[in-house]
Amino acid sequence: MISVEDYGKYETAWCPGCGNFGILNSLKKALVACGLAPHQVLLVSGIGQAAKTPHYLKANVFNGLHGRSLPVAIGAKLANPELTVIAESGDGCMYGEGGNHFLAALRRNVDLTILAHDNRVYGLTKGQASPTSEKGFVTKAQPHGAFAATFNPVAVAVTMGASFVARGYAGLPEHLAGLIAQAINHRGTALVDILQPCVSFNKVNTYTWYKEHCYTLAEDYDPRNHAQAIATALEFGERIPLGVIYKKEEALFEDQFPVLQNGPLAGQEVSREGLRQIMQGYL
Amino acid sequence: MPPDIHLLIGGEAGQGLVTIGQLLSKALVRAGYEVFVSQSYHSRIRGGHNTFSIRLGAGPFFAPRESIDILVALNAETVDIHRGQLNGQALLIADASFAPNLPGTISVPFVELGPEHLWNTAALGLLGKILELPFDALYQAVEAALGKKHPETLVENKGVLEKSWEWAAAHVSGHGFILTGGALAADRLLLNGNQAIALGALAGGLKFCAFYPMTPATSIVLELIVHAETMGCVFEQAEDEIGAINMAIGASFAGAPSMVATSGGGFALMAEGVSLAAMTETPVLIAVAQRPGPATGMPTRTEQGDLEFVLHAGHGEFPRAIFAPGSIESCFHLTQKALAVAERSQSPVFLLTDQFLADSARPVVLFDTAASSPVVAGIEPGDMPIPYQRYRLTENGLSPRLLPGLSTHLVVADSDEHDEDGHISEDHGVRIAMMEKRLRKIELLKQEVVAPTLAGEKGTDILFVNWGSSQGPVLEAAASLRGQGKSVASLHFSQVWPLVPPQFLDILQAAGEVVCVEGNATGQFARLIQREAGFVMNRRIARYDGLPFTARYILDSLETTVSLEAGI
Ligand SMILES: Cc1ncc(C[n+]2csc(CCOP(=O)(O)OP(=O)(O)O)c2C)c(N)n1
Numbered sequence: 001m002i003s004v005e006d007y008g009k010y011e012t013a014w015c016p017g018c019g020n021f022g023i024l025n026s027l028k029k030a031l032v033a034c035g036l037a038p039h040q041v042l043l044v045s046g047i048g049q050a051a052k053t054p055h056y057l058k059a060n061v062f063n064g065l066h067g068r069s070l071p072v073a074i075g076a077k078l079a080n081p082e083l084t085v086i087a088e089s090g091d092g093c094m095y096g097e098g099g100n101h102f103l104a105a106l107r108r109n110v111d112l113t114i115l116a117h118d119n120r121v122y123g124l125t126k127g128q129a130s131p132t133s134e135k136g137f138v139t140k141a142q143p144h145g146a147f148a149a150t151f152n153p154v155a156v157a158v159t160m161g162a163s164f165v166a167r168g169y170a171g172l173p174e175h176l177a178g179l180i181a182q183a184i185n186h187r188g189t190a191l192v193d194i195l196q197p198c199v200s201f202n203k204v205n206t207y208t209w210y211k212e213h214c215y216t217l218a219e220d221y222d223p224r225n226h227a228q229a230i231a232t233a234l235e236f237g238e239r240i241p242l243g244v245i246y247k248k249e250e251a252l253f254e255d256q257f258p259v260l261q262n263g264p265l266a267g268q269e270v271s272r273e274g275l276r277q278i279m280q281g282y283l
Numbered sequence: 284m285p286p287d288i289h290l291l292i293g294g295e296a297g298q299g300l301v302t303i304g305q306l307l308s309k310a311l312v313r314a315g316y317e318v319f320v321s322q323s324y325h326s327r328i329r330g331g332h333n334t335f336s337i338r339l340g341a342g343p344f345f346a347p348r349e350s351i352d353i354l355v356a357l358n359a360e361t362v363d364i365h366r367g368q369l370n371g372q373a374l375l376i377a378d379a380s381f382a383p384n385l386p387g388t389i390s391v392p393f394v395e396l397g398p399e400h401l402w403n404t405a406a407l408g409l410l411g412k413i414l415e416l417p418f419d420a421l422y423q424a425v426e427a428a429l430g431k432k433h434p435e436t437l438v439e440n441k442g443v444l445e446k447s448w449e450w451a452a453a454h455v456s457g458h459g460f461i462l463t464g465g466a467l468a469a470d471r472l473l474l475n476g477n478q479a480i481a482l483g484a485l486a487g488g489l490k491f492c493a494f495y496p497m498t499p500a501t502s503i504v505l506e507l508i509v510h511a512e513t514m515g516c517v518f519e520q521a522e523d524e525i526g527a528i529n530m531a532i533g534a535s536f537a538g539a540p541s542m543v544a545t546s547g548g549g550f551a552l553m554a555e556g557v558s559l560a561a562m563t564e565t566p567v568l569i570a571v572a573q574r575p576g577p578a579t580g581m582p583t584r585t586e587q588g589d590l591e592f593v594l595h596a597g598h599g600e601f602p603r604a605i606f607a608p609g610s611i612e613s614c615f616h617l618t619q620k621a622l623a624v625a626e627r628s629q630s631p632v633f634l635l636t637d638q639f640l641a642d643s644a645r646p647v648v649l650f651d652t653a654a655s656s657p658v659v660a661g662i663e664p665g666d667m668p669i670p671y672q673r674y675r676l677t678e679n680g681l682s683p684r685l686l687p688g689l690s691t692h693l694v695v696a697d698s699d700e701h702d703e704d705g706h707i708s709e710d711h712g713v714r715i716a717m718m719e720k721r722l723r724k725i726e727l728l729k730q731e732v733v734a735p736t737l738a739g740e741k742g743t744d745i746l747f748v749n750w751g752s753s754q755g756p757v758l759e760a761a762a763s764l765r766g767q768g769k770s771v772a773s774l775h776f777s778q779v780w781p782l783v784p785p786q787f788l789d790i791l792q793a794a795g796e797v798v799c800v801e802g803n804a805t806g807q808f809a810r811l812i813q814r815e816a817g818f819v820m821n822r823r824i825a826r827y828d829g830l831p832f833t834a835r836y837i838l839d840s841l842e843t844t845v846s847l848e849a850g851i
């Protein structure tokens with residue numbers, strides 16, 4: 001039996017009280033709930049405070065470049081479809097620097113999980129606005145308040161028809177663990193955008209603020225209804241819905257490659273006969 | 284120079300000149316001749332002025348030629364542009380309506396031979412007859428191209444082929460172009476540089492390829508994709524070049540020997556990923572097909588202007604290897620070697636090619652597939668202790684590489700400076716130890732360096748130094764000078780980094796005059812040799828107008844270049 005202890009305990013470089021702690025604990029619980037052992041899991045991250053998460057538990061880890069967790073995660077999954085691949089980073093990393101990769105990943109639908117720690121600010125570089133910062137959010141770099149419109153990753157993903165879109169909150173760790181487990185078990189690219197208080201740089205979206213605004217979706221909410229999911233995804237302000245907002249079954253990207261039915265590419269023989277025949281074609 | 288015929292087919296994009304050119308080249312190879320095929324085209328899909336050039340005869344040929352013996356003009360513009368290159372005895376095959384009135388003109392009533400979309404087939408029939416190729420050889424080439432899939436089209440094409448063949452038999456005679464040679468083996472592959480790279484990669488054990496389209500690299504990947512299913516190779520067109528290289532790194536980390544292919548502008552975006560591969564010690568093969576820059580430059584033209592860029596791309600300091608094939612055979616063999624070196628050194632490795640090499644084709648003897656030994660990623664875990672240390676400090680700088688998910692060992696890789704376990708470290712001692720560990724891999728790379736090849740004697744009056752695709756034109760220029768009784772040799776580098784001066788310094792020192800021939804304006808390789816070997820070359824022949832070197836260009840430049848004293 002796998003237990004949370006198998007995933008270890010490490011000292012972190014996070015500020016006391018940071019929402020990242022809740023997310024880390026929920027992730028470990030979800031992995032255990034999915035019955036996964038550390039060596040079956042690959043965590044891929046970019047750069048930022050959130051992106052350090054993979055270093056704080058036991059698993060295979062590829063901690064890459066800022067914004068680039070998704071292409072690395074996709075490449076790894078395509079090389080070894082038996083790995084459970086989770087890409088994990090902050091909102092700046094996923095939606096800012098990695099915006100193009102984010103959109104492309106949702107369109108491909110490789111079987112992987114995206115966990116975005118959405119603190120609505122750049123933490124590691126000390127408090128600049130991120131794509132999800134509220135319009136008007138004042139920082140040293142945006143002294144007149146962030147001017148650009150706020151990016152709503154959940155709405156974008158639902159509109160694009162991504163196959164699994166959820167929103168969680170670091171302050172509700174049990175609920176979040178459930179969402180992450182569902183995302184891991186989903187066949188396809190699953191996004192969990194996780195609202196994460198940053199106690200050092202985001203004085204707007206605090207624990208109290210989230211407590212006042214968030215609600216969990218009702219039991220009878222049907223995530224398969226696309227029109228309703230769009231409306232739900234756009235709801236962000238006075239009330240913020242948490243839960244699986246949209247879900248559908250969709251063919252997997254990797255299914256188009258028959259070779260991946262045979263498991264990991266590593267160790268698969270190179271066919272000399274195939275090669276010989278190919279060469280004959282150029283005669 | 285061996286006697287040969289230079290045939291040039293010119294017309295607009297979309298007129299099917301590549302099809303005639305390819306079919307004719309195939310038929311010639313099967314008939315036992317040597318060919319050298321090159322292409323020139325504009326960055327557009329229809330219109331523009333494109334040419335397909337074939338040198339044919341006994342060979343061997345390694346480069347294009349400028350003067351033309353037979354010109355096939357599919358439009359009037361071709362006549363205007365190329366009339367100045369026609370040899371004294373040249374034949375000009377053109378539609379009667381172009382009425383060029385030049386000596387040697389064969390006015391062909393194309394309209395009578397077939398519908399406009401089959402004029403290319405008509406031209407093939409004419410050329411086949413003029414060159415006295417067996418009709419069956421031409422027909423077989425057409426049949427192979429159209430396949431069994433389009434029976435009606437094949438019938439139509441056969442009709443036009445026969446009609447034009449008969450027209451030539453009745454109207455063209457005594458032109459004096461007699462093909463010599465024709466004794467070479469028929470079972471040779473007709474390959475261009477990019478096809479050879481793709482085949483080399485597959486033979487070398489490539490399992491994953493990601494790309495973002497950019498001329499002239501795209502055709503490497505397109506060729507791979509044709510064979511991907513047979514070879515169990517996974518591929519993806521990424522959202523951009525940044526995505527492409529990161530995907531390849533991810534796939535390689537998880538155990539698939541991987542490559543990306545791009546050109547200068549795309550490679551600029553990949554620079555960040557090169558550094559990532561170096562820091563995480565993930566093997567990846569990066570093919571950079573050069574074209575003139577800066578920025579978008581001349582998309583369909585050639586240059587050797589990215590040597591310094593590839594040499595320095597990526598932030599920080601780390602070892603790398605750069606291969607620069609000079610021939611079609613070498614594209615095949617070096618790609619295999621490059622994949623293996625990437626794996627053995629756990630580093631980014633480069634293949635530096637260019638549009639000229641990418642698009643020029645030659646027949647090559649069937650490669651021995653039994654001789655290739657595909658790379659195998661990682662090692663067996665055996666009784667490797669747990670916790671496993673991905674970055675264990677070792678004497679030669681290579682840490683034993685396990686693959687994630689294939690054992691109970693956990694593999695941790697990091698782009699931050701890291702300790703032996705792979706975890707982030709800001710400790711200065713760890714930094715020094717890891718830096719030195721990575722740099723120790725340079726010695727491994729040096730042990731495997733492909734030595735430059737000397738063609739000719741040591742100690743000649745003139746020595747042409749060259750790298751990558753300049754090899755062919757330089758060989759021909761040197762042969763031509765030797766034919767005039769001059770003392771000439773050439774030294775070709777098919778690996779341009781790392782350099783190992785003891786492999787070549789005495790050859791440079793023994794020569795009278797050393798002339799560096801390279802396709803860039805500032806003499807990047809000459810400077811590199813100066814920096815690494817302390818040797819200053821006397822002279823330099825540069826080309827940066829977007830066109831490939833030819834023997835003629837080199838010979839003409841040799842007469843006009845002045846000696847460069849110190850420095851460049
Ligand atoms: C290419 C690149 N650009 C910029 C940075 C600097 N940088 C590091 S983390 C970061 C922002 C992190 O914000 P976010 O992804 O929201 O994560 P958080 O720290 O808030 O968890 C930036 C800009 C970098 N490391 N690499």
Ligand code: SF4
Nearest residue numbers: 015018049123198199
């Ligand atoms: S800066 Fe913010 S996000 Fe980063 S650790 Fe501190 S509280 Fe958490």
